[in-house]
Amino acid sequence: MEKVISTAVIKRLPRYYRYLGELRKKEVVRISSKELSERMNVTASQIRQDLNNFGGFGQQGYGYNVEYLYTEIGKILGLDQEHRVVIIGAGNLGQAIANYADFARRGFDITAVFDVKPELIGKEIGNVKIRAMSELKDYVTKQKPDIAALALPKEYAVQVANDVVSWGVSAIWNFAPVELRLPKHVVVENVHLTESLMRLSYNIRAAQIKKNADTQKNGKDSECAATTE
Amino acid sequence: MEKVISTAVIKRLPRYYRYLGELRKKEVVRISSKELSERMNVTASQIRQDLNNFGGFGQQGYGYNVEYLYTEIGKILGLDQEHRVVIIGAGNLGQAIANYADFARRGFDITAVFDVKPELIGKEIGNVKIRAMSELKDYVTKQKPDIAALALPKEYAVQVANDVVSWGVSAIWNFAPVELRLPKHVVVENVHLTESLMRLSYNIRAAQIKKNADTQKNGKDSECAATTE
Structure with a gap:
């Protein structure tokens, strides 16, 4: 339990969970690491290694039991407990979050939304009334x-x-494009949209450079590769 | 130019760019890697190593010229060229993206928004009219x-x-919670909100486990650490 899990593994766990959820819906009972690997675009040995961090789950020659693995990864992700979420800011983004049905399904329960704008206060989004920021502390x-x-x-x-x-x-x-400096016990997850768009821009440029280089090399247009996760 | 830059470096570049932009606004002329490191919570040697991927930019004993480094990282990120963006889907999330002023500032120009809903078509968001999906191909x-x-x-x-x-x-x-399988020349950047929320949930659980372990060990409540990037 005290083992430190790398952020790369933690980043992949929700993807495993999403895939297994899809398989489960299709009533798939078991899956080999090879099949899982093809669907997820991760090597089979990577999958085995990732899941070994949490004690394995697989059986030689049988593969993974979908329902079991789904449930266990859910527990690792803390999805077996309810999370009550307040949203601060009821602009388009706050409303998008409040209305996102996927969250409720995963046990994230939006219990309140707050904003400063008088014209928003009292309106309902999702099933939740927008409250005044002055009520936030209470x-x-x-x-x-x-x-x-x-x-x-x-x-x-x-x-x-x-x-x-x-x-x-x-x-x-945190959706605001700013670094928060908070006490150590506070867990922060950032969604920086502008940075995401810049990574896209970087990869567009990298693909262009590669394409130009390939064209020069081959004296003709050629297929080129550039994908990011 | 053909050098492969690791995704971890690419992930940090937009953060460097954002910080340098803030320094630039405050009219800071130069900064040492040590100062930059303290602000960004990355080691100074990491910063030097990251920037060496692109040829350095620093001068021993002087540090980095903020304006120059900002401009050069902007070029690496492809921000010296305009990007015309169409948004497909004018729900809350699409509207949030369309209204996000930060994007325009970075040279991302929202030129059109599309939706299927008759009640949305013709409405304006940002300065852009929502068009019917039937017009998308044209x-x-x-x-x-x-x-x-x-x-x-x-x-x-x-x-x-x-x-x-x-x-x-x-x-x-891509903001939809689905893996896209597209030809190799296509660049894809995913923003998977549910996965982000699951990482937060994972870290909440990890912090609880650590806290409980510390409490047992010390026989009392103690401060504990858990932050993610």
């Missing part, structure tokens, strides 16, 4: 949500993050 | 956008991705 201290999702402009994100942490929140899902 | 073949952002339900994402690629798009920014 709500957080009393209801003790597990996660605060920050979907507000970066000018306010740092202060609001510090506030909710001081009121007891210990997990932040 | 638009893409004539206007040749650089990037298609897929902000539509996963049931449609695979087909639409295949379509736009067959009409000439070679870069996809």
Whole structure:
């Protein structure tokens, strides 16, 4: 339990979980690491190695039991417990998060949404009423949500993050394009959209450079490869 | 130019760029790798190593020229060229992307948004009118956008991705929770929100386990650490 799992493995676990969920829906009972590997575009030995971090689960010559592996990875991901989430910021992004049905299915329960704009307060998104930011402190201290999702402009994100942490929140899902400096016990997961778009831009340029180089080399247009995860 | 840059480096470049942009705004002229390292929570040697991939930029005893490094990293990221982006899906997420001012500043120009819903078609978001999906083929073949952002339900994402690629798009920014299998020359960048939330959940659980272990060990509550990038 004390073993440190690399972030690369942690990054792949939700993908395994998603695939296994799809297989389960199709009532597939078992799958070999080879088949799983082809679907996921990860080598079979990588899959075995990843899952060995958590004690294996596979049986030689049988492969993986889909239902069992799905349930166990779910537990590793902490999806066997409910998470109550408050969303701070009810703009388009906050509303997109609040309306995303996938989250509820995974046990992430949006319990409240907050905004400063008077025209938004009182409106319903999902099944949840938008509350005034002035109610945030009272709500957080009393209801003790597990996660605060920050979907507000970066000018306010740092202060609001510090506030909710001081009121007891210990997990932040941060959409604001800013680095949060929070106490060590606080878990932060960032979704930086501009950075994602820049990685796309980098790879577009890299593909162009490769294409040009190939063209020069071959004296003609050729297929070239560039994909990112 | 043919050198393969690791995805970890590519992942950090946008962060360097964002920091340098902030320094530039504050009219900071130069910065040492040590200072940059403290701000970015990356070791100074990591920074030197990362930037050496692209030929260095630093001068012993002087540090980095902020403006120069900002411009050069911008070029590496392909931000010195304009990118025309179409958004497919004008729900909350599509609208959030369309309204995100940060993108325009970085040279990502939203030129069109498409949706199937009659009540959305003709409405304006950002400065762009929402068009009918039936116009997509004609638009893409004539206007040749650089990037298609897929902000539509996963049931449609695979087909639409295949379509736009067959009409000439070679870069996809995918928000649908599905793996796209596209020709090798197509660049794909995924934003999988549910997976991000699962990583947060994993780290919440890991922090709890650590906390419990520490408590048992020390016979009392203690501070514990768990942060992710």
